[in-house]
Amino acid sequence: MSELEAWPKTGAVRRAGASAPSIRLDHVSKWFFKNGKRFVAVDDVNAEVEDGAFVALVGPSGCGKTTIFNMIAGFARPDRGEALYKGRPVLAPNIGIGYMTQKDALLPWRSLIANVMLPLSLQKVPAREARERALDMLQRVGLKGFAEHLPRELSGGMQKRAALARMLVFNPETLLMDEPFGNVDIQLKLQLQRELMSLWEHARKTVVFVTHDLEEAIALSDRIIVLSRRPGRVKAAITVDLPRPRDPVAIRFEAAFQEIHRRLWELCDTAQEDEDG
Amino acid sequence: MADATFSDDFTDPAIAAERRRRNVIFAARIAVAAALIIAWEALSPNLDHLVFSSPSDIAARSWEWIKDGTLLLNLLVTAEEILLGYAAGAIAAILLGLVLGSYPTVAAVFDPILMAIYGVPKIAFGPLFIVWFGINLTPKVVICGVTVFFFIFLATYEGVRNVDRELLRTIRLMGATRHQERALVMIPGAMPAILLGLKLAIPEALVGAIVGELIVSNKGIGYLIEYSASQLDSAGVFAGLFMLMILAVIANSAVNYATRKTGRDVE
Numbered sequence: 001m002s003e004l005e006a007w008p009k010t011g012a013v014r015r016a017g018a019s020a021p022s023i024r025l026d027h028v029s030k031w032f033f034k035n036g037k038r039f040v041a042v043d044d045v046n047a048e049v050e051d052g053a054f055v056a057l058v059g060p061s062g063c064g065k066t067t068i069f070n071m072i073a074g075f076a077r078p079d080r081g082e083a084l085y086k087g088r089p090v091l092a093p094n095i096g097i098g099y100m101t102q103k104d105a106l107l108p109w110r111s112l113i114a115n116v117m118l119p120l121s122l123q124k125v126p127a128r129e130a131r132e133r134a135l136d137m138l139q140r141v142g143l144k145g146f147a148e149h150l151p152r153e154l155s156g157g158m159q160k161r162a163a164l165a166r167m168l169v170f171n172p173e174t175l176l177m178d179e180p181f182g183n184v185d186i187q188l189k190l191q192l193q194r195e196l197m198s199l200w201e202h203a204r205k206t207v208v209f210v211t212h213d214l215e216e217a218i219a220l221s222d223r224i225i226v227l228s229r230r231p232g233r234v235k236a237a238i239t240v241d242l243p244r245p246r247d248p249v250a251i252r253f254e255a256a257f258q259e260i261h262r263r264l265w266e267l268c269d270t271a272q273e274d275e276d277g
Numbered sequence: 278m279a280d281a282t283f284s285d286d287f288t289d290p291a292i293a294a295e296r297r298r299r300n301v302i303f304a305a306r307i308a309v310a311a312a313l314i315i316a317w318e319a320l321s322p323n324l325d326h327l328v329f330s331s332p333s334d335i336a337a338r339s340w341e342w343i344k345d346g347t348l349l350l351n352l353l354v355t356a357e358e359i360l361l362g363y364a365a366g367a368i369a370a371i372l373l374g375l376v377l378g379s380y381p382t383v384a385a386v387f388d389p390i391l392m393a394i395y396g397v398p399k400i401a402f403g404p405l406f407i408v409w410f411g412i413n414l415t416p417k418v419v420i421c422g423v424t425v426f427f428f429i430f431l432a433t434y435e436g437v438r439n440v441d442r443e444l445l446r447t448i449r450l451m452g453a454t455r456h457q458e459r460a461l462v463m464i465p466g467a468m469p470a471i472l473l474g475l476k477l478a479i480p481e482a483l484v485g486a487i488v489g490e491l492i493v494s495n496k497g498i499g500y501l502i503e504y505s506a507s508q509l510d511s512a513g514v515f516a517g518l519f520m521l522m523i524l525a526v527i528a529n530s531a532v533n534y535a536t537r538k539t540g541r542d543v544e
Contacts (some may be wrong), residue, residue: 075446095452105447109465118461119451170451 022174022206023049023072027081030067041067043231044081052204056217056224060268064232065210069178072208073099085174098172098205102182104163106151112138112162113147119170137165141195157188161195168199174206181216193219193248201245214264218257219248226267236267327511334512335519342516347501352520354496358414358486359528362421367478370426371471374433379455379463384434391430399424399485403492412493421485425478432474436467476532483525498524 030042042064049055057065070076071083074094083090085097106115113134120130138144141161151159160181167175181189193216200207211217217224218240226235242256251257314332321331342348377384399420406416444462453461490499498517505513 073446073450093446093449095450097450099447099450101443103441103443105441105443107444107462107465118448122448122451122453122457 021048022051022053022086023047023208024084024087025068025071025081026084028068028071028078028083029080030064030071030076031079040231042071042078043233045227045232045234047225047234047237049206049208051206053223054200054207054209054221056221057208057210057227058212058214058217058224058264058268059227059232059235060229061212062230063227064230065212065227066178068227068232069176069208069210073097073176096172098167098170098175099177100163100167100175100180101178102180104151104159106159106162106166108151111148111150112143112154115151115162116166116169119166123170125170134165134169137169138162140199141165156184157192160184160188160192164192164196164199171203172205174208176208178210179212180209182211189213189216190249196220197246197248214261214268215252216248218242218260218264219246219251224264226264238264238267327509330511330515335515338510338512339516339519342501348520351497351501352524354414354500355486355490355498355524358417358421358489358497359482359524361414362418362485363425363478363482365418366422366425366482367429367475369422370429370474371433374430374471375437375459375463375467378434378437378467379459391427395427395431400488400492403489406489407493412495416492417486417489417494417497420489421482424481424485428478428481429471429474432470432477433467436470436474437463439470440466472536476529476536479528479532480525483521483528487521 025045025047028042028045029040031038031040033039045064045068057068059065067076071078072085072090072094074090074092077083077091085094106112107118110118113131116134116137117127117130120133121127125133135144135147138147141164143158143161143165146154146158146162151162154162163180181192184192197220207221209217209220221240224238224240226238227233228235238260240260242251242254242260317329318332321329326334339348377387402423403416403420406419410416410419440463444466445458448458448462486497487499487502490497491503494500494503498520501520502514502517505511505517
């Protein structure tokens with residue numbers, strides 16, 4: 001893995017020799033209609049995610065995090081501006097990206113191995129190879145002995161790991177994660193963050209990670225985009241210049257972490273005041 | 278399901294008590310039925326025989342029909358109508374439910390039309406179907422099929438619409454085609470609802486076939502009832518009704534058995 005270098009313009013980190021941003025939001029706005037009234041969910045958002053960067057999207061609930069996420073995934077189209085993936089506008093579901101949300105979305109009637117094999121068989125990988133790769137992935141998330149179990153026979157944490165394995169098994173270049181660890185207890189959350197980090201260190205993928213947990217955002221990402229309360233606007237972009245590889249648990253006790261946490265907290269606090277005031 | 282929460286250990290006093298309770302319920306059911314029949318028989322000499330008949334007369338009439346083959350002949354006719362109508366209605370209903378469930382715009386177009394037809398009691402279509410299809414097997418199959426159709430269609434449609442959207446999104450991003458989405462997510466996801474619809478439609482299939490026979494027929498259990506009534510033979514009417522009950526019980530047990538068998542994989 002090459003040395004990470006700072007990118008002066010936005011202060012973001014990128015891999016040496018990396019080209020255009022992987023994801024770009026260009027003056028993106030999105031609105032919805034409710035009872036004939038229009039309300040703006042995302043208002044003129046500009047943002048970039050460099051190839052190989054881990055970028056977190058934070059903000060209060062209802063700030064349009066998930067709307068932005070859906071526009072990158074291709075489930076929604078901007079009403080104004082453009083969402084670009086590798087320089088091309090996202091016009092349809094962005095096939096081939098890794099995708100994970102708060103719901104694990106494992107098929108409840110399929111065993112773990114069959115769930116993890118699914119993305120491979122949809123890409124016509126021969127069954128034997130698919131099985132091997134899926135087993136290997138299950139082993140890497142510590143679920144080797146549970147391949148033939150149904151999701152409901154496993155704990156919530158194991159289901160999360162299985163979803164993680166399924167997302168990573170076909171080696172997608174880009175991962176979109178919408179509060180993937182949103183509904184798990186704190187111990188498990190830290191453990192899953194640790195696993196995600198070590199998997200990510202292996203193969204630096206471009207990650208967009210939506211969360212409302214500020215500590216999680218700092219512990220994992222290279223850069224944090226802070227959104228304001230509705231309508232969602234970019235409040236600030238903070239560079240997390242903490243060393244890698246990181247242990248997402250140990251790093252919380254570093255002074256640099258706490259400094260970023262304080263800055264981030266102030267930003268979110270004022271993001272709230274603006275709206276209340 | 279090999280699960281620690283399920284056990285049939287006879288030595289467990291709680292399980293033994295539960296078994297005793299179930300045996301008592303079973304015995305009580307038999308006793309109640311026997312008491313009703315005995316009371317009916319005892320009272321029948323003092324009642325209007327044309328209205329109430331009597332269990333012994335009904336048994337005699339049933340036995341007569343069994344012996345001379347009347348029962349078997351008419352039972353087979355009705356069973357055929359039910360089986361054909363149910364199968365045709367169910368297949369059409371599941372297919373349409375899957376299609377409309379996955380295309381909300383098409384569903385919005387057809388919704389009022391389907392609901393308008395659904396709202397009409399199916400018996401009212403009887404005369405029309407007789408004009409269209411004659412008086413033999415076909416109109417009964419069609420009435421039965423239409424009756425069954427709506428039950429299963431609505432169950433399938435709701436089942437498909439309630440499939441977790443997140444599952445669909447996830448496999449869409451994996452590159453699944455429309456067809457794969459349907460085969461891998463929609464059908465298995467809607468399966469419990471479809472099975473429930475299939476089950477609820479069974480007694481409706483009986484209704485459809487008998488209604489058809491009551492309108493016009495020369496064979497079938499409905500015909501036996503109608504004919505006996507026209508001869509003022511109340512024992513025959515009751516005998517026909519009991520045969521319908523037996524038919525309903527058999528059909529229900531068959532579906533219960535089938536759902537138990539498949540339910541494990543889809544639940």
